[in-house]
Amino acid sequence: MAATTLKMYRARTMADALAEVKRDLGKDAVILHTRAYRVGGIWGLGSKPMVEITASSGEPREARVRTRPTAAVRAYAAAGSVSAVPRAPRAVEPEPVFETRSPVAVAPEPEPRPASDVRAPIEAELRSLKRMVGEVLQTTRRTAGAPASTGSDVLFAQYLTLLENEVAGEIADEVVAKVRRELSDEEQGNPVAVRKAMLKQLAALVPAAGEVPRAGRVEDGRPLTVALVGPTGVGKTTTIAKLAAAYKLRQGKRVALVTSDTYRIAAVEQLRTYAEIIGVPLRVVMSPEDMAAACGALRDYDLILIDTAGRSARDGARVEELKAFVEAANPHETHLVLSGTSSEGVLMETARRFAAVGPNRVIFTKLDEAVNYGVLLNVASRVSLRLSFVTTGQEVPDHIEAGRGERLAKLVLPMGSVA
Ligand code: GDP
DSSP states (O other): OOOOOEEEEEESSHHHHHHHHHHHHOTTOEEEEEEEEEESSBTTBTOEEEEEEEEESSSOSTTOOOOOOOHHHHHHHHTTSSEEOOOOOOSSOOOOOOOSSSSOOOOOOOOOOOOOTTHHHHHHHHHHHHHHHHHHHHHHHHHTTOOOOHHHHHHHHHHHHHHHTTOOHHHHHHHHHHHHHHSOTTGGGOHHHHHHHHHHHHHHTSOBOOSOOOOSBOTTSSBEEEEEEOOTTSSHHHHHHHHHHIIIIITOOOEEEEEOOOSOHHHHHHHHHHHHHHTOOEEEOSSHHHHHHHHHHTTTSSEEEEEOOSGGGSSHHHHHHHHHHHHHHOOSEEEEEEETTSOHHHHHHHHHHHGGGOOOEEEEEOGGGOSOHHHHHHHHHHSOOEEEEEEOSSOTTTSEEEOOHHHHHHHHSOGGGOO
């Protein structure tokens, strides 16, 4: 892979800065970050606007750094001068980046996901299957002498939606049983009332962290120290960059990064790029002793975010090694990072393997690429780790949200899916 150069360009206008990027790095330059600010003047009077562009030469690092190009950059890129980093497809509409002053705001409900050409036949098949299962169960119910009340039918339709979205049978049964107890016969005939009650029960199954962690000094006098653990490729580094950017740029906190992921040179390089762009220090540690020393040296910061090596779950020795690194950091929070694109079996096995490291939070990444949200609900309800964040795309820092049970609940029972 050809080496890429990361450089910063400053000029009075976006056009001038972009022209400079193009002159210096050629037309394959990739815009990673843009910023507008003012220089000079007194108390804002007489200051002059400036723009700053961070760009890299050659191929983007496999879309690792995806800050949102401004409209001007996109327009310029569209004209074929430079390539703005492409935006990730958005299946899940992002909610606003979290705020520390919790309680976390309840965000608007996402639109139902559009069916792609590939999904359409599968969805049609599922619908007909759902109809068939419905008919069979209705017949069984009638045969068994159960009252075929309209209320039960509404509940039943939503029950089938849960199953269709891979919510485990026993979880769906439990939810329906509780809703049935909670609602009157009349209410059970009202799809809106039924969905509301179902969502409440589903959300209650997901233990959420509740509040976004507050960066700053913790009772023990240390900065809030947060470690992310999980398999390679699930999005740990990207999530750390999102958190670092959100805390530093949006909340003005003093953030420092530490990584022990030294197995892959690319991983360190990736985090270093983020650290440079966001403007936070990065310490690379090679041993648990290094880790303890690095955390001690960063004691004046508000937040220490620790990235770890993912390969450690492969065998027992590696888990022990990861555990030693994490213990040396003595984090206040250890978040297990799980990818929304994995199967339930893989997720549960991963949770089992990483349990030795002692995680106390879980993050679900790649919700935008997840196929069945029910799987995530099942896992969230079984791993007994509180859901801290979910990520919904590759863009730093936008595609991250505080983890909330309601969010998962609405994904498994979307508004458009119930009659
Ligand atoms: P790590 O090995 O766990 O540190 O994973 P990385 O942070 O390197 O991420 C692996 C890949 O997943 C990268 O291409 C990221 O851009 C991508 N990624 C991370 N988070 C998300 C997400 O929420 N959605 C999608 N679609 N991709 C993501």
